[in-house]
Amino acid sequence: MIWIVQNLWLIPALPILAAGIAALLKQRSRIAAASLAIGSMAFSFLLSLCAFAHVLLHPSAEPLVRNIPWFQFGNEWLKIGWMLDPLTAVMLVMVTFVGLLIFIYSTGYMEHDENFTRFFCFLALFAGAMLGVVIANSLLLLFMCWEIVGLTSYLLIGFWYFTPSAAAAAKKAFITTRIGDLGFLIGMVWLYAQSHTLLFYDAGAGCLEGRSLFHLVATTTVLGLTSASAIGILIFCGAAGKSGQVPLHVWLPDAMEGPTPVSALIHAATMVAAGVFLIARIFPLMYAYTVVKATNEPLSMLVIVPSPALHVVVWVGAITALFGATIAVAQYDIKRILAYSTVSQLGYMMMGLGVGGVSVGMFHLITHAFFKALLFLGAGSVIHGCAGEQDIRRMGGLRKYMPVTFAVYAIGMLALCGFPFFFSGFWSKDAILHAAHNWSVSQLPFYMGALGALLTAFYMTRQVCYVFFGSLRLPAAGHVAHSEPHSEDTDHHGAGTPHESPAVMTVPLMILAAFAILLGFFGTPAWPWFQSFLEGTQPAFSFAGFSEPGIIPVMLSSSLIVFLGLGLGWWFYYRQPIATADSPDAVGRLAPGAFSVLGHAYYIDALYGATLIRINTIWSRLCDWFDRFIWNGAVQTVSYLVLGVAWTDNFVDNYVVNTTFDGGCHTVSFGGRVLALLQGGRVQGYLRMIGVALIGLVIFLLWGAKA
Amino acid sequence: MSPLQGYLTLSALLFSIGLAGALTRRNAILVLIGIELMLNAANLNFIAFWRFGPHPAALTGIMFAIFSISVAAAEAAVGLAIILAAYRHSRTTDLDKMNSLKG
Numbered sequence: 021m022i023w024i025v026q027n028l029w030l031i032p033a034l035p036i037l038a039a040g041i042a043a044l045l046k047q048r049s050r051i052a053a054a055s056l057a058i059g060s061m062a063f064s065f066l067l068s069l070c071a072f073a074h075v076l077l078h079p080s081a082e083p084l085v086r087n088i089p090w091f092q093f094g095n096e097w098l099k100i101g102w103m104l105d106p107l108t109a110v111m112l113v114m115v116t117f118v119g120l121l122i123f124i125y126s127t128g129y130m131e132h133d134e135n136f137t138r139f140f141c142f143l144a145l146f147a148g149a150m151l152g153v154v155i156a157n158s159l160l161l162l163f164m165c166w167e168i169v170g171l172t173s174y175l176l177i178g179f180w181y182f183t184p185s186a187a188a189a190a191k192k193a194f195i196t197t198r199i200g201d202l203g204f205l206i207g208m209v210w211l212y213a214q215s216h217t218l219l220f221y222d223a224g225a226g227c228l229e230g231r232s233l234f235h236l237v238a239t240t241t242v243l244g245l246t247s248a249s250a251i252g253i254l255i256f257c258g259a260a261g262k263s264g265q266v267p268l269h270v271w272l273p274d275a276m277e278g279p280t281p282v283s284a285l286i287h288a289a290t291m292v293a294a295g296v297f298l299i300a301r302i303f304p305l306m307y308a309y310t311v312v313k314a315t316n317e318p319l320s321m322l323v324i325v326p327s328p329a330l331h332v333v334v335w336v337g338a339i340t341a342l343f344g345a346t347i348a349v350a351q352y353d354i355k356r357i358l359a360y361s362t363v364s365q366l367g368y369m370m371m372g373l374g375v376g377g378v379s380v381g382m383f384h385l386i387t388h389a390f391f392k393a394l395l396f397l398g399a400g401s402v403i404h405g406c407a408g409e410q411d412i413r414r415m416g417g418l419r420k421y422m423p424v425t426f427a428v429y430a431i432g433m434l435a436l437c438g439f440p441f442f443f444s445g446f447w448s449k450d451a452i453l454h455a456a457h458n459w460s461v462s463q464l465p466f467y468m469g470a471l472g473a474l475l476t477a478f479y480m481t482r483q484v485c486y487v488f489f490g491s492l493r494l495p496a497a498g499h500v501a502h503s504e505p506h507s508e509d510t511d512h513h514g515a516g517t518p519h520e521s522p523a524v525m526t527v528p529l530m531i532l533a534a535f536a537i538l539l540g541f542f543g544t545p546a547w548p549w550f551q552s553f554l555e556g557t558q559p560a561f562s563f564a565g566f567s568e569p570g571i572i573p574v575m576l577s578s579s580l581i582v583f584l585g586l587g588l589g590w591w592f593y594y595r596q597p598i599a600t601a602d603s604p605d606a607v608g609r610l611a612p613g614a615f616s617v618l619g620h621a622y623y624i625d626a627l628y629g630a631t632l633i634r635i636n637t638i639w640s641r642l643c644d645w646f647d648r649f650i651w652n653g654a655v656q657t658v659s660y661l662v663l664g665v666a667w668t669d670n671f672v673d674n675y676v677v678n679t680t681f682d683g684g685c686h687t688v689s690f691g692g693r694v695l696a697l698l699q700g701g702r703v704q705g706y707l708r709m710i711g712v713a714l715i716g717l718v719i720f721l722l723w724g725a726k727a
Numbered sequence: 728m729s730p731l732q733g734y735l736t737l738s739a740l741l742f743s744i745g746l747a748g749a750l751t752r753r754n755a756i757l758v759l760i761g762i763e764l765m766l767n768a769a770n771l772n773f774i775a776f777w778r779f780g781p782h783p784a785a786l787t788g789i790m791f792a793i794f795s796i797s798v799a800a801a802e803a804a805v806g807l808a809i810i811l812a813a814y815r816h817s818r819t820t821d822l823d824k825m826n827s828l829k830g
Contacts (some may be wrong), residue, residue: 094786701829703822706756707750 036148103157200261207254252329263295280400314553337370350618375453481589734775742768
């Protein structure tokens with residue numbers, strides 16, 4: 021089965037090829053574009069399953085790599101390559117499977133859009149680039165795919181570029197992530213300077229392997245950081261930008277201007293998880309500090325000291341987890357609630373990576389990908405059914421109109437809340453909280469995470485109560501704010517009655533719902549299959565896993581927290597049904613000031629606008645002023661001087677030189693008129709002359725060479 | 728056929744396509760594109776002669792190509808700016824209609 025390693029490149033190449041062909045198709049060939057994208061994704065999915073099976077059947081401690089020299093630079097060959105290890109295999113299967121479902125769903129959701137072909141072209145390009153990020157064995161290749169992913173994110177957020185808000189959101193996303201990527205790039209260059217390779221694994225010579233790591237932790241730089249940690253923190257900047265960590269999270273909620281399948285695929289399930297994946301991929305680098313500290317001491321003295329880079333990851337993650345959850349409480353847009361929830365969950369993943377290692381963070385990444393894609397696609401189904409309405413205040417009572425969507429949405433919501441025992445979110449979030457509880461440095465991230473979990477349960481209950489319970493508050497047709505261009509829908513389905521979505525949309529939802537429940541059982545403390553798979557060991561089934569110190573109390577307290585959050589949500593939003601679209605929020609009545617601050621996301625956008633953007637504007641105005649008055653003044657002075665000289669010259673010319681030479685001039689001008697016949701005024705005539713002359717020259721040279 | 732000959736043939740083809748484009752197109756932008764093609768044919772020659780020439784280890788060819796690419800980029804920027812200016816002046820990009828330099 022080694023052929024799967026040889027041909028792993030096919031997995032990203034197929035969707036990229038499909039995107040290339042779809043780009044050449046006509047706008048009307050909708051079926052061809054969709055089937056190309058879906059077909060290539062299905063093939064990639066099958067190949068990913070083969071890769072997964074290979075890793076499953078032949079576990080090995082070393083990742084399987086294949087490196088190819090790319091180009092020569094001086095005496096060094098720059099190599100790129102791909103690799104197959106459990107991390108890659110899991111991500112491959114997740115990305116292709118979720119991607120495939122979302123592609124299928126999109127054919128229903130985007131049915132009425134005239135740029136259907138372009139949409140699938142971008143989607144396929146995104147999928148290919150994302151798979152490239154996953155299989156890359158070189159930081160350079162990863163970075164290139166990473167940037168293509170950023171580009172497609174920009175293209176898809178701005179898919180409805182004719183709405184100014186979408187165009188602005190696309191620019192914002194691109195520029196914000198670029199700020200993080202600058203750190204990534206500097207880290208990458210530094211890493212190359214230190215270890216002379218960007219390959220992760222290369223039979224002992226890669227930058228994540230012993231020799232290079234040893235070198236990296238042996239050198240210290242500013243603030244007493246080892247260069248491994250400093251590089252790790254720089255690369256984390258890129259991950260923070262992509263994964264919407266504070267303070268670079270501002271683009272992610274605005275990214276919801278894109279079509280909902282895009283929000284589900286790119287801004288919830290896969291792309292934003294790329295940052296988390298990146299940190300998991302370079303985890304040996306982030307972790308390196310500990311390893312070397314440990315080797316100097318006898319085994320009994322082992323004290324796990326998390327490296328400074330992991331400190332940064334944990335704190336940023338914990339702050340983001342709490343921060344996103346608080347903002348989500350006060351939002352009214354169905355997709356913005358989910359967006360802030362994504363920000364918060366990404367914070368959990370980062371925190372999980374920092375406190376518990378790769379398997380803890382990655383487990384939450386995988387389960388989150390499924391249930392958040394489910395929630396987004398469910399929200400898309402709601403928006404589709406309500407003819408483009410996105411404000412939860414104008415929904416309500418949809419349970420009766422959209423039973424299937426309600427059922428799957430409830431499953432997704434319970435999984436996100438971490439409802440005990442039956443939903444995947446419970447097991448993965450619990451693993452993070454347990455690891456945070458055992459973190460040797462501080463207990464604070466654990467409490468922040470627990471508070472975030474309480475808020476998560478609360479805001480999801482609020483959202484579900486608003487959308488699915490109570491009475492229908494959808495305004496009559498014509499007053500619907502078209503946040504998404506779905507006007508065709510209103511024509512088709514009449515005014516104001518929501519309708520269930522077609523099967524092409526509900527079936528992927530049901531499949532995702534099944535996974536949102538089942539996946540959790542692959543990572544319970546009793547049967548930590550996922551964790552052992554990532555670490556390359558054999559999983560053992562025993563209930564003894566529950567008796568590990570701290571597991572049961574953490575589980576009980578997190579269950580209590582979830583029930584408390586659900587209960588609070590029920591108390592505020594279900595007990596007194598929301599009567600009209602204009603009635604104030606139940607929590608908003610209690611603390612209007614705080615609610616308004618949360619509703620405006622702590623005014624972070626305004627803060628950035630007042631500081632960073634204003635500084636930039638002032639600087640550009642200053643440059644403009646400098647250009648206009650200083651440089652232009654200098655140029656003007658010189659030009660007046662030249663003018664003066666010219667006036668003098670003109671005088672001398674006219675009255676002294678001209679009269680003398682007029683006679684000669686007449687002769688010359690006659691010659692000029694003759695020669696001007698050659699000057700036809702057509703540029704291509706001259707070009708043709710040059711071409712003929714060139715041919716003449718070539719013939720002459722050839723003839724001369726022969727003679 | 729040796730690889731060098733292959734590269735030279737390719738670049739000659741590229742050059743001819745560029746030349747044909749530059750000669751036959753009416754649209755100034757397409758003429759500019761033709762010129763870019765010819766430039767890139769020249770770049771290909773630089774690289775090919777360097778790679779198969781007597782000193783492939785020295786980076787002369789690649790440096791030459793990089794210089795030439797930067798010059799081409801500058802040239803494209805200036806060329807487009809000129810076309811824009813000419814378009815603003817005469818409201819057309821048709822070269823046959825821009826013949827006010829006729830002697």
